[in-house]
Amino acid sequence: xxxxxxxxxxxxxTASEIAALKRLVEGVIRxxxxxxxxxxxxxxxxxxxxxxxxxxxxxxxxxxxxxxxxHEVAEWLKSVEGWGNQHVYLYRISPPxxxxxxxxxxxxxxxxxxxxxxxxxxxxxxxxxNEPNLTSISFxxxxxxxxxxxxxxxxxxxxxxxxxxxxGLDLYEYRAFLWVERRIFxxxxxxxxxxxxxxxxxxxxxxxxxxxxxxxxxxxxxxVMDLKALExxxxxxxxxxxxxxxxxxxxxxxxTPEIKTQKSRLTSGGAYVEFAAxxxxxxxxxxxxxxxxxxxxxxxxxxxxxxxxxxFIFPGGxxxxxxxxxxxxxxxxxxxxxxxQMDADEVWSILGQIDASLPR
Numbered sequence: 001x002x003x004x005x006x007x008x009x010x011x012x013x014t015a016s017e018i019a020a021l022k023r024l025v026e027g028v029i030r031x032x033x034x035x036x037x038x039x040x041x042x043x044x045x046x047x048x049x050x051x052x053x054x055x056x057x058x059x060x061x062x063x064x065x066x067x068x069x070x071h072e073v074a075e076w077l078k079s080v081e082g083w084g085n086q087h088v089y090l091y092r093i094s095p096p097x098x099x100x101x102x103x104x105x106x107x108x109x110x111x112x113x114x115x116x117x118x119x120x121x122x123x124x125x126x127x128x129x130n131e132p133n134l135t136s137i138s139f140x141x142x143x144x145x146x147x148x149x150x151x152x153x154x155x156x157x158x159x160x161x162x163x164x165x166x167x168g169l170d171l172y173e174y175r176a177f178l179w180v181e182r183r184i185f186x187x188x189x190x191x192x193x194x195x196x197x198x199x200x201x202x203x204x205x206x207x208x209x210x211x212x213x214x215x216x217x218x219x220x221x222x223x224v225m226d227l228k229a230l231e232x233x234x235x236x237x238x239x240x241x242x243x244x245x246x247x248x249x250x251x252x253x254x255x256t257p258e259i260k261t262q263k264s265r266l267t268s269g270g271a272y273v274e275f276a277a278x279x280x281x282x283x284x285x286x287x288x289x290x291x292x293x294x295x296x297x298x299x300x301x302x303x304x305x306x307x308x309x310x311x312f313i314f315p316g317g318x319x320x321x322x323x324x325x326x327x328x329x330x331x332x333x334x335x336x337x338x339x340x341q342m343d344a345d346e347v348w349s350i351l352g353q354i355d356a357s358l359p360r
Contacts, residue, residue: 001318012054013066021063021070024077031133032273041344044068074123082185082340083201084325087210087335089199090351091190092233093228097226098192104141109224113241132186132213134220142193146220148186148213186213188221190230194348196355197230203337235358238331241307243357245275248312249295250285259353260313261285262326266297266305273297280325281313314344314350325350 013021026039035057041048046062048056062068093101110116115134122136129135132150139145161176184204190197199221221227233312245264250259260283263276275294277284285291297305308331316325327350328337336354338347 013063013069017070018063021073022060024070024073025059025063032043040073041068043076046070060070068087082183082187084338084340085141085150085200085203085345086127086338087203088338088351089201089214089334090235090237090336090354091197091199091230093190093195094198094229094233094236095300097233098195099228101139101144101190101192101225103139106144106224110137111221116220131297132216137224142191143222144188144190144192144197146188146217146224148217149183151183186217186219191348194352194355195349198351234334235355236305237329237330237334237336238308240357241310241329241331241352242302242305242314243307244329245307245310246299247357248301250291258315262313263309263311264294264307265309266302266307267331268305272308276311280311280326283313314353316346318341327354329354 001200031146041059041062043166044062044067046067047058047059059068064260107120110120116137118323119134119136121138128151134146135149136147137145154176156179156180158176163174165172165174184201186202186205187200188197189200199214199217201210201217218227218231221230241264245261245266248259248261250257261275262280262283263274264284265272265274265276275284275290277286307329310329310331312327312329313354314325314327316323323340325342325346326339327343328339328358329335330337336351338350342350
């Protein structure tokens, strides 16, 4: 007799699977909006509908009918949940380090440490630990992944539930907030095929907690690979910011570059110059006078500057789903800030373009 687990596609969904999937999907919608779920429905050839009401009816119907299963959403979530809206420390993988990152060596290092061995190739999708926990280590398709998860509950405003109340001569406004349970992910991924690695700290982790998360992540990374060799190849974001600005100035051949520089601060010694648009969705060079001043800074003069801070607008999506993705670069901290919610492909596309701005 062949045993099937509760989520087996050979059997119809049980009531508990349906309930678990609805909770999971609802959490993703609250955290990231409908866009990512709609992409999944398109992939599964499930009707989306024309209105928000149609979408919710069709989504729930697909779950209840077994057209959308828990294992499918779990696999899909790996590419969309917890990507974007995070800080990134970016590294290149040197040839010697790449040669050292083999399945055999990584597995040996993991198995030598009991705390790592218990999360080797572990599933992370439904984990909601109260404190940040290392929940998975894997090495597949030339990608080394380490994932930490924690619950991040928060009060979210719900304006449609607000209401006024008159009490005597006083008027009160009652404002509603919904307690939302969601997860945040700290990640380290080394992509051997791309030659780059990133340590991703989610934006809700701030201040001293952010620094503690970086220290803990590096401690664990050092157990599975040569941390000093990795840190030696950390990208100099001050040069990246300056280069991206220079490489994406309009020219006769490319009058409207795809990447827009919203702000570029160039520092030399104890002084700086800054070029910036007043709007966060425009490039400073869209103003002709400002563009002409920026172009007066030639390559010879640019060499003495450091790009201490830059804000760039990358294109995302396509067609009706096209959108702008804002990215900030902090030179002194060697830190990249991704502001928009994205999927993994969008994140690695942007990081690849950042990497390409520096000569190898």
